[in-house]
Amino acid sequence: MKIPKRLEPLVQEGLIDAVLxxxxxxxxxxxxxxxxxxxxxxxxxxxxxxxxxxxxxxxxREGRQVRSSRQARAMAKGSRYGRQEQEDxxxxxxxxxxxxxxxxxxxxxxxxxxxxxxxxxxxxxDADGEAAPRLNDLELAPEQARAYHASLIADxxxxxxxxxxxxxxxxxxxxxxxxxPVIIDLPQAVDAAANNxxxxxxxxxxxxxxxxxxxxxxxxxxxxxxxxxxxxxEHGHLTPEISxxxxxxxxHRTVDLDGLLHEIHDAxxxxxxxxxxxxxxDPLDAESVSQ
Numbered sequence: 001m002k003i004p005k006r007l008e009p010l011v012q013e014g015l016i017d018a019v020l021x022x023x024x025x026x027x028x029x030x031x032x033x034x035x036x037x038x039x040x041x042x043x044x045x046x047x048x049x050x051x052x053x054x055x056x057x058x059x060x061r062e063g064r065q066v067r068s069s070r071q072a073r074a075m076a077k078g079s080r081y082g083r084q085e086q087e088d089x090x091x092x093x094x095x096x097x098x099x100x101x102x103x104x105x106x107x108x109x110x111x112x113x114x115x116x117x118x119x120x121x122x123x124x125x126d127a128d129g130e131a132a133p134r135l136n137d138l139e140l141a142p143e144q145a146r147a148y149h150a151s152l153i154a155d156x157x158x159x160x161x162x163x164x165x166x167x168x169x170x171x172x173x174x175x176x177x178x179x180x181p182v183i184i185d186l187p188q189a190v191d192a193a194a195n196n197x198x199x200x201x202x203x204x205x206x207x208x209x210x211x212x213x214x215x216x217x218x219x220x221x222x223x224x225x226x227x228x229x230x231x232x233x234e235h236g237h238l239t240p241e242i243s244x245x246x247x248x249x250x251x252h253r254t255v256d257l258d259g260l261l262h263e264i265h266d267a268x269x270x271x272x273x274x275x276x277x278x279x280x281x282d283p284l285d286a287e288s289v290s291q
Contacts, residue, residue, distance in 0.1 A: 001020070001021055001022070003019050004019065004030070004032065006116075006117065006118060007019055007032065007034070007043060007045065009115075009116060010043070010115060010116075010118060010120075015036060015113065015115065016034045016035070016036050016043065016120075017034070017035040017036060017037070017038070018034065018035045019032055019033075019034050020032075020033045020035060020040070021033045023131055026185075027047075028046065028047060028185065028187060029044045029045055029046045029047055030044075030045045030047065031043070031044050031045070032045065033123060033131065034120070036112070036120055040123055041112060041120055041121060041122060041123050042120075042121060042122070042123040043118055043119070043120055044118065044119040044121065045117065045118050046091050046117045046118075046119075046187075091114075091117060091119075091187060092114075093186070093187055093188070093189055094185075094186045094187040095119060097164055097186040097189040098111040098121065098186060099111055100162055101158075101159060101162070101164065101183075101186075104158050104159070104161070104162050105158055105240070106155045106159055106183065107179075107180070107181060107183060108182060108183050108186070109121040109123075109124055109184060110122040124175045124177050124182050124184075125178075126176075126177055126178060127177075127178040132176055132177045133175065133176055134171065134172060134173075134174065134175060134176075135148070135171040135172075135174040135175070135181060135212070136171040136172050136212075138176060139216075140213070141216070142216050142217045144216075145213045145215075145216035145217040145220070146213070146217050146220070147180070148176070148180060148181050148213065149209055149210075149213040149217070149220055151180050151181055152169075152174070152181050152183070152209055153206070153209070153225055153229075153244065154240075155181075155183060156169070156202075156205060156209075156225075156229065157238065157240060157242065157244075158240045160192055160202065160229060160233050160238060161238055161239065161240050163192050163193055164189050164190070164191070164192065165189065165190040165192050165195075165198055165201050165202045165205065166183065166186060166188075166189060166190075166201075167188045167190045167201045167205065168185065168188050168205075169183065169208055169209065170205075170208040170209075170212065171208070173185035192233070199230050202226055202229065202230050203226035203230060204226075205226070206226030206229065207226055210223055210225070223246035223247065224246065224247055224248045225244060225246050228244055228245065228246065228247070228248035229244070
């Protein structure tokens with residue numbers, strides 16, 4: 001096939017031996033199958049910011065670190081330089097997340113190189129060596145759905161244990177190879193400790209998994225792994241090896257009715273004393289207070 005313009009520099013520099021074909025083109029990037037250093041890999045070419053279809057990026061950018069105050073100001077102003085810096089941060093978020101997640105044992109494509117907006121990484125394949133299908137394209141038996149769901153919940157936990165949340169996890173960005181699910185597409189990955197929307201995003205990711213796999217194993221629809229995982233994380237009890245129940249009712253405290261009544265009585269008494277003091281000092285003030 002004709003070499004895409006964005007890949008030409010990598011071919012000229014010998015980082016890519018050949019472009020073998022187009023794999024997919026999505027809202028964020030176009031992905032090509034390439035041969036690099038004699039190995040079949042994929043090359044993810046990020047689309048220009050004005051060509052992308054991903055909305056509400058500000059939700060995901062919250063809490064992300066930038067190199068300098070100048071960069072932060074430019075990004076806030078939305079200048080040409082600022083937009084480019086914003087784009088660099090967006091792309092580097094995925095690259096950094098892939099390296100960190102792979103090291104943590106999460107099933108993601110192994111990154112190889114990142115140059116000029118092109119990410120070279122492992123090509124995920126099925127048992128026949130073909131490009132692995134998306135989860136959305138598969139029909140699953142109930143047992144298989146439960147196994148895949150358990151695998152992905154374990155990966156969500158491992159991600160959160162190193163402070164990351166996918167933020168857009170669904171059946172559309174999960175591939176299935178010979179060994180099970182592989183998570184892809186992470187430019188919107190969220191810092192769990194720095195983003196105020198993190199709890200909602202984590203729970204939404206987990207709810208998406210329950211909704212999809214619940215088509216094949218309906219009992220998964222009644223689980224509440226997201227609430228359980230976040231509760232454990234918030235209280236410092238989440239570990240990669242933790243055993244989850246899938247059910248969470250929250251914490252319920254018994255109301256101390258006698259104590260509450262005493263607090264109300266004390267508040268009433270304090271208000272009566274305040275009114276009496278005002279009346280003793282100035283009748284006009286007392287009248288205004290009573291009004």
